[in-house]
Amino acid sequence: MKKILPLISLFILVHFATAQTTIIQRNAAIESMIREISAENLEKYVRDLAGFRTRHTLSQNKQKEGIFASQNYVLDLFKSFEGQSDGRLSAYIDNFTIPADGRRIPEDSELGNVMATLKGTDPNDDRVFIISAHIDSRASNVMDAAIDAPGANDDGSGVAAVIELARIMSKKSYPATIIFVVVSGEEQGLKGAAYLAEKAKNENWNLVAMLNNDMIGNSHSSETNINDNTRVRIFSEGVPMAETERMAAIRRYTNGENDSKSRQLARYMKELGERYVDQLEVKLVYRNDRFLRGGDHTPFAREGFTAIRVCEMNENYYHQHEDVRVENGIQYGDLPEFVDFEYMRKITGINLASLASLAAAPSEPSSVGIDVRRLSNTSTLRWEAPETGKAKGYFVLMRETDASMWQKKFYTEETSLTIPYSKDNYFFAVQAVGEGGYESMAVFPQPITR
Incomplete structure (x- = not known):
C-alpha cells in the first residue's frame, strides 16, 4: 500500500501538470444569430420543396410543381x-x-439561379x-424529368439552409457583400454554378470565398447503419485547379500543397x-x-476562386438518386422523413458563424512573407x-508539418514578428483581426529570398 500511494500521487501531479484548459470566446452577435436558426423552419422549407413533386432542371413549367414553381417559392421567401x-x-x-450539350441538356434550355x-x-x-x-432534383434516371423526385436532402437541405441564413443575416449589416444563391442545373452537369462562376470571373468580382452546401440533412448511413449527427465534412482542393506555373513553383519550394486558399477556408470553418x-x-x-x-463549388475552383463543399458525414444511398418505391422491405427515395432537421440546424450554424465572421472582418493581410535568407x-514573418x-x-498561426489544424496563435499589433520556432519544422500563416475580434482568413506566406 505504501508503494501504491506515491504512484497515485505522481499520476495526479503529472495529470494536472499536462492538462490544458480551452477557452472559448464567442462573439455575442454571432452567437445570438445562431440561436435564431430554427429546425422547425428548416423542416418547413424542406417539406415545401419536396411538395413540388419534382424539381428536375428540365421539368415542365407548371403552377404548383416543377423547377420553375420551386424557384418562385424561394424567390418569394427571399423577397419577404x-x-x-x-x-x-x-x-x-x-x-x-x-x-444543348449532347449529354444531359438535349436542347437549348432556359435556366435560372435565384x-x-x-x-x-x-x-x-x-x-x-x-x-x-x-434547387434541382433527380431520381434514378437523370434524364427523367417527369417522375417524382422530391429531393428532400439532395439538395432541399442545402436550399433550406441558404433560405434560413438569408432570413437571419439580412437583418444585420456587414461591410462586405453576401450573396445567397440557389442554382439550377447541378444534376445536369453543374450548369447554373458554371454560369455564375464564369460571370463572376468575366465581371471581375472580388469573390473571396464560395461555400457550397450540398446534402447536409442525412445522419443515418446505408450499409454500415451508422447513426451520427455530430460530424460533418468539408471538402477542399489541395493543388488548385487553376494553378499557374508560378504558383506551382512556389508550392513546390514551400511544400505548400496542403495550404491552398480553399484549405485555409476549410480550416477557418x-x-x-x-x-x-x-x-x-x-x-x-x-x-x-x-x-x-461533383458539386457546385468545382466550377468556381476551375475559375480560380476559393471554394469548398459542406456535406453530411454519412450518406444514405437508399435515399439519393433513387426512384421513390418500396423494394425488399426498404423504402427508397429522397423523402423528408429521412432528413435529420436538428443535424441541419447545426450545420447551418457553422455556415452562419463562418460567413458572418468573414464578412465583418477586414480583408486578409497583404504581401505575407517568411524570411528564408x-x-x-x-x-520571421512580415x-x-x-x-x-x-x-x-494580427495572428501569426503555427502548426507542425504533419498537423491538419493550426496549433498556436501569436498576437501582435505590428506588421512583422520573429518567433523562436524553426521555419524548417513548422508551417505558418497570418490573419488580420478587426474590431470585435473578427478574423480574416489565414494567408500562407511566400518565401522572402532577397
Whole structure:
C-alpha cells in the first residue's frame, strides 16, 4: 500500500501538470444569430420543396410543381426578407440559356439561379462572399424529368439552409457583400454554378470565398447503419485547379500543397464552426469532392476562386438518386422523413458563424512573407496591412508539418514578428483581426529570398 500511494500521487501531479484548459470566446452577435436558426423552419422549407413533386432542371413549367414553381417559392421567401434589411437585400432570378450539350441538356434550355444579394455597407469594400445550394432534383434516371423526385436532402437541405441564413443575416449589416444563391442545373452537369462562376470571373468580382452546401440533412448511413449527427465534412482542393506555373513553383519550394486558399477556408470553418456550434465536429476531407460525384463549388475552383463543399458525414444511398418505391422491405427515395432537421440546424450554424465572421472582418493581410535568407532556429514573418478594413492586430498561426489544424496563435499589433520556432519544422500563416475580434482568413506566406 505504501508503494501504491506515491504512484497515485505522481499520476495526479503529472495529470494536472499536462492538462490544458480551452477557452472559448464567442462573439455575442454571432452567437445570438445562431440561436435564431430554427429546425422547425428548416423542416418547413424542406417539406415545401419536396411538395413540388419534382424539381428536375428540365421539368415542365407548371403552377404548383416543377423547377420553375420551386424557384418562385424561394424567390418569394427571399423577397419577404427584403423589408427587414433597410434596403440592403435585393432578390431576383438570374435567367440564362444553356446550349444543348449532347449529354444531359438535349436542347437549348432556359435556366435560372435565384439570387439574394445583401449589399455591403462599406463603399470601399468590394469583397463578395457566396453561399450556395442547388434547387434541382433527380431520381434514378437523370434524364427523367417527369417522375417524382422530391429531393428532400439532395439538395432541399442545402436550399433550406441558404433560405434560413438569408432570413437571419439580412437583418444585420456587414461591410462586405453576401450573396445567397440557389442554382439550377447541378444534376445536369453543374450548369447554373458554371454560369455564375464564369460571370463572376468575366465581371471581375472580388469573390473571396464560395461555400457550397450540398446534402447536409442525412445522419443515418446505408450499409454500415451508422447513426451520427455530430460530424460533418468539408471538402477542399489541395493543388488548385487553376494553378499557374508560378504558383506551382512556389508550392513546390514551400511544400505548400496542403495550404491552398480553399484549405485555409476549410480550416477557418472548422475553427469557427466548432467555436460556436456545440456537439458538431467538422472533419476536413482533403479532396475536392467524393468519387463519382461533383458539386457546385468545382466550377468556381476551375475559375480560380476559393471554394469548398459542406456535406453530411454519412450518406444514405437508399435515399439519393433513387426512384421513390418500396423494394425488399426498404423504402427508397429522397423523402423528408429521412432528413435529420436538428443535424441541419447545426450545420447551418457553422455556415452562419463562418460567413458572418468573414464578412465583418477586414480583408486578409497583404504581401505575407517568411524570411528564408539565412539559416536560423527562429522564424520571421512580415506582411502589410489589409487593403480593405482596419486591422486592430494580427495572428501569426503555427502548426507542425504533419498537423491538419493550426496549433498556436501569436498576437501582435505590428506588421512583422520573429518567433523562436524553426521555419524548417513548422508551417505558418497570418490573419488580420478587426474590431470585435473578427478574423480574416489565414494567408500562407511566400518565401522572402532577397
